[in-house]
Amino acid sequence: MNPIQTLFISVRALLRNKMRSFLTTLGVVIGVGAVIAMVAIGEGAKASVSAQFAAMGTDLLIVMSGSSTASGARGGAGSAPTLTWEDVKALRTQVRSVRYVAPNLRSNGQVVSEEQNWMAPITGTTPEYFSIRTWPATKGTLFTQSDVDTGTKVVVLGQTVANNLFGADTNPVGQLVRINNIPFEVVAVAASKGQSAQGQDYDDVVFVPSSTFQAKIQGGLQKFVAGSLFIGADPALGTAAAQREITELLRERHQIRPGAPDDFTIRNLSEMANAQQEGTETMTTLLASIAAVSLLVGGIGIMNIMLVSVTERTREIGVRMAVGAKPRHILAQFLVESLTLSLLGGLLGVVLGTISAQQLASRFGWTMLIRVDVTVVAVGFSAFVGVVFGLYPAYKASRLDPIQALRFE
Amino acid sequence: MSDAPIVVEDLTKVYRMGDVEVKALRGVSLTIEAGSFTAIMGASGSGKSTLMNILGCLDRPTSGRYLLDGRDVSRLDVNDLAEMRNRSLGFVFQNFSLLPRTSALENVELPLIYGGAPAKQRHEKAMHALGRVGLGGRADHKPNQLSGGQQQRVAIARALVNSPRILLADEPTGALDSRTSIEIMALIQELGVSGITVILVTHEPDIAAYASRLVVVKDGLIQSDIRQVPEKAELPPADAEGGAS
Numbered sequence: 001m002n003p004i005q006t007l008f009i010s011v012r013a014l015l016r017n018k019m020r021s022f023l024t025t026l027g028v029v030i031g032v033g034a035v036i037a038m039v040a041i042g043e044g045a046k047a048s049v050s051a052q053f054a055a056m057g058t059d060l061l062i063v064m065s066g067s068s069t070a071s072g073a074r075g076g077a078g079s080a081p082t083l084t085w086e087d088v089k090a091l092r093t094q095v096r097s098v099r100y101v102a103p104n105l106r107s108n109g110q111v112v113s114e115e116q117n118w119m120a121p122i123t124g125t126t127p128e129y130f131s132i133r134t135w136p137a138t139k140g141t142l143f144t145q146s147d148v149d150t151g152t153k154v155v156v157l158g159q160t161v162a163n164n165l166f167g168a169d170t171n172p173v174g175q176l177v178r179i180n181n182i183p184f185e186v187v188a189v190a191a192s193k194g195q196s197a198q199g200q201d202y203d204d205v206v207f208v209p210s211s212t213f214q215a216k217i218q219g220g221l222q223k224f225v226a227g228s229l230f231i232g233a234d235p236a237l238g239t240a241a242a243q244r245e246i247t248e249l250l251r252e253r254h255q256i257r258p259g260a261p262d263d264f265t266i267r268n269l270s271e272m273a274n275a276q277q278e279g280t281e282t283m284t285t286l287l288a289s290i291a292a293v294s295l296l297v298g299g300i301g302i303m304n305i306m307l308v309s310v311t312e313r314t315r316e317i318g319v320r321m322a323v324g325a326k327p328r329h330i331l332a333q334f335l336v337e338s339l340t341l342s343l344l345g346g347l348l349g350v351v352l353g354t355i356s357a358q359q360l361a362s363r364f365g366w367t368m369l370i371r372v373d374v375t376v377v378a379v380g381f382s383a384f385v386g387v388v389f390g391l392y393p394a395y396k397a398s399r400l401d402p403i404q405a406l407r408f409e
Numbered sequence: 410m411s412d413a414p415i416v417v418e419d420l421t422k423v424y425r426m427g428d429v430e431v432k433a434l435r436g437v438s439l440t441i442e443a444g445s446f447t448a449i450m451g452a453s454g455s456g457k458s459t460l461m462n463i464l465g466c467l468d469r470p471t472s473g474r475y476l477l478d479g480r481d482v483s484r485l486d487v488n489d490l491a492e493m494r495n496r497s498l499g500f501v502f503q504n505f506s507l508l509p510r511t512s513a514l515e516n517v518e519l520p521l522i523y524g525g526a527p528a529k530q531r532h533e534k535a536m537h538a539l540g541r542v543g544l545g546g547r548a549d550h551k552p553n554q555l556s557g558g559q560q561q562r563v564a565i566a567r568a569l570v571n572s573p574r575i576l577l578a579d580e581p582t583g584a585l586d587s588r589t590s591i592e593i594m595a596l597i598q599e600l601g602v603s604g605i606t607v608i609l610v611t612h613e614p615d616i617a618a619y620a621s622r623l624v625v626v627k628d629g630l631i632q633s634d635i636r637q638v639p640e641k642a643e644l645p646p647a648d649a650e651g652g653a654s
Contacts, residue, residue, distance in 0.1 A: 005522055009522070012511075016510050315506065316508055316509075318506070319506045319507075319508060319519075321467075321491065321494075322465075322494060322500050322502075323494065323495065323500070323519050323523060324491050324492065324494050324495020324496070324520050324523040324524060325491060325523050326523070328488075402467045403462050403467050403468055406467075406502065406506065
């Protein structure tokens with residue numbers, strides 16, 4: 001007897017009891033469906049978290065100057081200028097794990113085109129900033145180091161600013177805009193980055209060379225960096241190493257005695273990202289485990305029904321044995337029955353899980369991500385459940401004494 | 410003697426029921442010739458069912474030899490016994506023992522499935538067997554759409570489909586009215602004529618009268634073994650026009 005005949009016999013038996021087969025399957029359908037939906041939503045959350053951190057920049061550290069203290073009131077991170085341009089140079093040349101250093105000088109300003117005007121944060125920086133944040137231009141060319149060296153009056157517009165000043169259809173490259181009444185030539189429009197997790201628009205920004213910013217927009221003390229430093233760590237060495245080395249260098253340069261607090265703050269975004277990732281991962285695992293328990297319950301349901309079925313069909317088993325079925329034929333028949341039920345349940349569960357994940361995602365505005373490997377594992381596990389919980393009833397059926405089975409009423 | 414499909418020598422069967430030993434068979438020897446029609450009779454508890462089960466390869470004797478088609482089957486394992494049942498024997502039971510909600514054709518195909526025949530051959534053989542019992546036109550009927558007599562014919566077709574040498578009929582008319590019983594016995598007699606060795610177990614003398622040899626079992630031993638002129642299974646002329654019910 002070949003496997004196709006066994007399958008045929010088993011499917012026939014299941015179809016003879018459609019309603020019962022369906023209800024038996026339902027347990028596995030719900031189990032697998034729940035696993036698929038939970039993991040899809042969990043993975044979706046994870047993916048959107050990493051997308052948000054990727055938008056910030058990869059391997060990114062932010063160094064902020066220390067806190068000012070006036071009459072006992074402390075000003076918070078960045079309120080007292082402690083980072084100097086010499087520090088920037090030193091970081092760039094002396095720290096092995098640092099690949100890029102870009103100043104992030106910030107000031108709000110009114111940006112005026114021929115037609116329109118728009119209040120936007122003005123960022124003074126260097127081309128390295130765009131490398132750190134992997135932020136290309138969609139139109140034109142980003143300003144270069146030579147623009148920074150010579151202090152040219154050029155500007156890179158964020159997408160939102162470009163749209164507000166020139167409209168979405170016009171190419172602003174080559175046009176003039178005025179910032180604090182000083183004319184700047186638009187050299188590029190930066191690609192759209194979207195929003196941060198908190199809804200802050202990354203594209204509502206304009207960039208000018210840091211030297212131009214210092215000379216034309218900032219004024220005041222020139223020795224200190226009036227803002228923060230964006231640091232791109234060498235991915236091979238990692239952000240943790242970079243953070244340690246930067247701390248060492250800055251403490252040395254600022255002559256801070258051992259035990260005294262830093263006069264700067266380093267934010268390690270990769271670590272924050274990892275922590276967030278771990279949080280969602282834990283949540284996903286938790287939900288998936290609960291769902292897996294329901295899959296197990298579904299398996300027990302299958303075993304229950306298979307046991308009832310074996311008892312109910314004792315006569316049938318007797319007849320099959322009398323006409324020449326060997327114990328392994330009977331074993332295979334009942335095993336394939338439970339396997340068919342659970343596998344079918346698994347496949348229906350994938351459909352149900354996908355649909356419900358989609359419904360939940362669209363209803364609550366979540367992202368979802370169906371992972372092929374999880375789907376395969378869930379279906380495979382349901383088949384496994386079918387075999388495990390089908391084994392005992394099938395074994396019981398195969399060990400029946402044909403004489404007793406034939407006499408069974 | 411070597412041609413005889415069934416040779417039984419000094420067969421015993423002892424059941425254990427808790428501490429009590431029940432001797433169902435206490436030394437039975439029997440040779441059944443090819444193409445003969447033998448009836449085994451006995452009261453309930455006489456051991457005839459036990460003998461039938463052993464002859465049908467459903468059970469193994471405690472001691473003694475059983476040669477089926479020249480092969481000693483008394484010590485075979487469950488798988489080999491299943492194969493013997495499939496190839497050499499056809500069963501007909503009192504309660505028809507058809508699979509419910511399964512067409513006559515599929516019921517008849519059942520032994521061929523376990524014998525490993527390809528689908529096309531299975532179908533042809535099963536249709537032929539159904540034709541032989543006069544049910545060629547009802548192949549797709551389910552058991553509950555057939556009368557008792559028709560169901561027993563399907564069971565006979567199933568027993569014949571693998572062309573076994575031996576047909577074992579265990580009270581084949583026990584669940585049928587007397588008219589239908591005669592029809593079924595006529596069919597079984599016909600098979601005997603065509604060369605199949607038939608063994609019939611019954612407790613009804615009327616039914617045993619259709620056989621050419623009568624073996625009576627009592628207390629686990631053969632009490633008598635006589636050759637007789639079989640009665641011909643025919644409906645009384647007055648009822649003859651009724652046909653199969």
